[in-house]
Amino acid sequence: MVSYSFFKNTLLFSLILLAACGNSVNTKMDNSSNTVAENKKAIVKIPVTQTIKTGADNYEHYLPLLRGKKVGIVTNQTGIITVRGKQEHLVDFLLEKNIALQKIYAPEHGFRGTADAGELIKDGKDTKTGLPIVSLYGNNKKPKPEQLIGIDILVFDLQDVGARFYTYISSLHYVMEACADNNIPLVVLDRPNPNGSIVDGPVLEMEYKSFVGMHPIPVLHGMTIGEYARMINGEEWLQNNVRCNLAVIPCTNYNRSMPYNLPVKPSPNLPNSQAINLYPSLCFFEGTTISVGRGTNMQFQIYGAPFLPKTNFSFTPMPNEGAKGPKHNGKVCYGEDLTKITPVTQLELKWLINAYEKANNNKTEFFTAFFTKLAGTKQLQEQIEAGKTENEIRESWKEGLTAFKLMREKYLIY
Template sequence: MIVSFKKHSSLIGLLFFIVSCSIHKTLPTKNTTPHKTVTGIQSHIRPSQPTDFKTGADNFESYLPLLKDKKVGVISNQTGILTNGTHLVDFLVANQINVQKIFAPEHGFRGTADAGELIIDGKDAKTGLSIISLYGSNKKPKPEQLEGIDILIFDIQDVGARFYTYISSLHYVMEACAENNIPLLVLDRPNPNGFIIDGPVLEKEFSSFVGMHPVPVLYGMTIGEYAQMINGEKWLKDEVQCNLNVIPCVHYDRNASYHFSERPSPNLPNDQAINLYASLCFFEGTNVSVGRGTDKQFQIYGSPFLPNTGFSFTPEPNLGAKEPMHKGAICYGEDLSTIEPVNQIELKWLIKAYNTTEDKTKFFIPFFTKLAGTNTLQRQIEEGFSERKIKKSWKTGLDQFKEIRKKYLLY
């Protein structure tokens, strides 16, 4: 892997792509201090979760009795681990739970596939269990794939951004459960952005797999709370509702940070990338790279069409991006890998890149509208709206969403 970093660059994260994403790696932890839930405004840095905190997966006393004498299917990936480092599937098998099949979302069961890469069915090397892909043309479990299953478990670490596709996989799993009369257990996990509600609310006509529901980009809910909202608001096809049971986290503090022991996907290698993801992902709908093909994914941005202001990088194929944007080309932009954590969606980098690119007519691509969930944001940027003015236009939608959100909060 060849990556060129000029001045102001950092060596943070240099080791992340030396090993496979399926190996557990510790992500850098940030020092934090308390703050309250915010809606797109700056706030203080946060403390860590309480010492007696447990994820839903670690709250096994609550769900193991529900699995006794049942044939179980598990929807999970490399993030479905307990505090002791044991994967949920291995834990269930060790406790004589009759696991029948594994269903894997985008990036696969071991989490090593590129974004959008076709995932094929297969077998888990450790357990010999069949793995069924829930990505590509088979986003929703088919009746024949669910045959013989008495109950499904969903255990995936989310990052709380609307365009992160695990919540879309959750939608289709819930729909399949409702249609096939199969109960669903969601093992809840913290949302690293669970204290922020920010961004444009998705408009129905712009629904896609990177945004299925009328929620803002950062919706401030755990995946268990989000599942309750999908069910309660009747967002599933034909307004069906599934037999849903959320196994909650124990002693979870929404206003405290949560350090991931495993990267949630190949191109979110550390806490900094996870923190900046919601802001920088908009670049995926432009001709600007977010560092795929480097070891600073979602911590830098740049393109060959931006001015040289002293920082550059050169994307090359790696474990998270086999064909990265601008492969082999020098990209100019900014290194954000050492900035303070953000507590809102930041549009300043997107606006700056648009204003300084060589040819504004080639900056946006159609995918931008899907990511934004509206065609308004692109128009506002093209018309020179300030970040403050753009965010003011989100307020009504955010206020309406917050009223809906209140009904489904568990913590």
């Protein structure tokens, strides 16, 4: 088992050398209380001079922590690293570097990222490397002690998209909790948040906690997954207030106002930057009888239903990768095409309100029970049903957003 003192000292030496051009760099373990003063002491700032490098790309700063250890890794198809100008998967890279990888732990959609949302993923073996794969979805969201036997240190490398209901941050919570329970250090390789400058939406009320919303944060949290891990630790959100022995390898040459295009799809139904940008706003439709284009090649860039008024735009969902049984399968849906609109800079409600208003006789069945889990509150559905305007609804978020932004400030790296 890696000793805490070795891990802390090695990481401090490694990260103090890391030139975080224009960034805030975490140079110590997040194993004590987080205050603004403490975090400022752990920050080095250097002017931007180069292109963005992810935490995974900064391998010279985490490979020393892994050598001679039995390593587990939480990752999927987004675990891409650039080496000498070429992209390869982090798992392959670590094996090339003779790191003793023992197991792969895969989140929703599986290690290769091809499964449907919510689909049961079974444990298995990676056909390329022969490594065993442990599914962290379904009934096994938190790694069990027996699944961590023989692991000295765990690496976490998943690409988040900045939305509360994107379940990779829920997997992060359970991985941190399991590491804390089993005295295993965790290294989070940070990646830019493609929606990183937006903080918006209703703050989750804890009575509606679920795997699509575990913490009292807004729909768009405006943090990288490394910053979010620091928040989970600092706010003591893990069960029994345990704390994870956490290290974040930061991105360099990055600030959250920069546009960032992902090298691969983060999940089957987010095929491009437009979908990723619109996902937080359109995902509310997942808790309604409206389709967001699953079963097409324009997922989360369109919306519609057979019962909406006929327009010049229509689509017909059919089974495809990531949508074996899409909503309104085989039926013509009428709605709106958002594939060419300017990227949004806030959580948009206008499409949800518009669809509800046009649902006519289908209004009573418009919302499903899943909507409240996505919203994190009953209030949003009640406001829409009551005919509140978008501005009136947004006004009700202000107090919660102000409090969250104040809390968030303590954990920001960039």
